[in-house]
Amino acid sequence: MTQTLQGIAPISHLGVIRVQGDDAASFLHGQLTNDFALLDLQHARLAAFCSAKGRMQASMIGFKRAPDDILLVCSLDLLAQTLKRLSMFVLRAKAKLTDATQDFQLLGLMGSAVPDAAQAPWAVQTMGDAHLVHLYPAAGQPRALWVAPAGTAAPQGPALSAQQWLWTEVASGIATVSxxxxxxxxxxxxxxxxxxxxxxxxxxxxxxxxxxxxxxxxxxxxxxxxxxxxxxxxxxxxxxxxxxxxxxxxxxxxxxxxxxxxxxxxxxxxxxxxxxxxxxxxxxxxxxxxxxxxxxxxxxx
CATH class of the missing domain: 2.40.30.160 (Elongation Factor Tu (Ef-tu); domain 3)
Known part of the structure; x- marks a missing residue:
């Protein structure tokens, strides 16, 4: 019987690419495996960035902070090369891509630490300046990704370790490409x-x-x-x-x-x-x- 994990974990293995501009959504729509053209402010997208041969070069969770401001959360060890390759395709699109990892803080919420836990996976809640992306559960427990500007007061709850959060990613069955x-x-x-x-x-x-x-x-x-x-x-x-x-x-x-x-x-x-x-x-x-x-x-x- 797997012990129940409840609480809030630091996340340091993921980074943030920020895409800003009038064409942010349409640009990403043409580069990733999921639909960003119809993305609203209440949902996130799981997506892959692939080579011409269909092989995954990165995976990411993307959501809108505003109609012209999208954050992509991906593996930190692939962020620089993903940002570089994505930027090659911008051309005349009105979209600016930056490494915003230092501008945002990421936390993993598990079990009773997840507010409104009945939300479906990839639903997004706005909580002041923070965004809460509901994820697939692990061991029957709800999970969510908390993303907020650096310096934002973190939610309160029991502490989970980074290693414990990494296990919940595995247990959810949804791999992050590193x-x-x-x-x-x-x-x-x-x-x-x-x-x-x-x-x-x-x-x-x-x-x-x-x-x-x-x-x-x-x-x-x-x-x-x-x-x-x-x-x-x-x-x-x-x-x-x-x-x-x-x-x-x-x-x-x-x-x-x-x-x-x-x-x-x-x-x-x-x-x-x-x-x-x-x-x-x-x-x-x-x-x-x-x-x-x-x-x-x-x-x-």
Whole structure:
């Protein structure tokens, strides 16, 4: 039985890209996997920024502070290169992109620390100068991302550690793409289409044809799964199935120590390996136990 985590955690592994200007939403609409053209002030978007081959170069949660002011929260170790590459596509659009990590503070809220916990994932509440983005739950507990200008008084509640928050990210089943996962996956290999991260009805963006083909032609052979190990496992490590000791079946995307001991991780791997014995690092490595996903997968179209 997983112990219940309640409280507020510091977040230092994520950064903020700020996009300002009259064309901020339309510009992002043409670059990311989700619909930013119809984004309102009450919702956020999970999205991927892909290469021309449809491989994820970053993932982000985006929301509007104002009609011409959008924040993108992404992995800090990919922020600089993501900002640089996104800026290359601005051209004549009225959109200015900046690294605003130092201008905002991020906190993770879990369990009883989440106000109005019945809100659906990706709903946004405005709380003075702060914005609260409701996330997918972990271990049945509500989660939210609190984003506010630097210096804003933080909400009050029990303290959670950064490591505990990282575990809630793993337990939610929604991976954040970091440097170790750069250009390894199309969005569906991390289940992004099943958690609101891909809009198949919107127009073109880099890699759109590959992402659409993976969905509509039934060519997707990898998915994201949650696993548990008795000992430490790390992002970037390969995963092996019992049927093939030579060829890895997947990769650990994100890992964190579990509250009750051991480590939990999100693994992107061959769907066909889900019924096999799994190990991390090598065929004789740390045994992995498959855990249930906390959300349903969207059926292939």
């Amino acid at each position: 440097l170790s996962a750069y250009e390894l996956f199309v969005p569906q290999m991390l289940n992004y289409e099943s958690v609101g991260g891909v809009n198949f009805k919107k127009g073109c963006y880099p890699g759109q044809e590959v992402v659409a083909r993976s969905q509509f032609r039934g060519t997707l052979k990898r998915r994201a799964f949650i696993v548990h190990a008795a000992s430490e496992i790390q992002a970037g490590a390969e995963v092996f199935a019992a049927s093939d000791a030579e060829q890895a079946t997947g990769t650990i995307v994100q890992a964190a120590p579990a509250p009750d001991g051991g480590w939990d991780a999100i693994v992107s791997m061959q769907i066909s390996s889900a019924q096999e014995a799994l190990t991390a690092g090598s065929a004789s490595g740390e045994p992995l136990t498959l855990l249930p996903l906390p959300y349903a997968l969207l059926e292939d179209i």
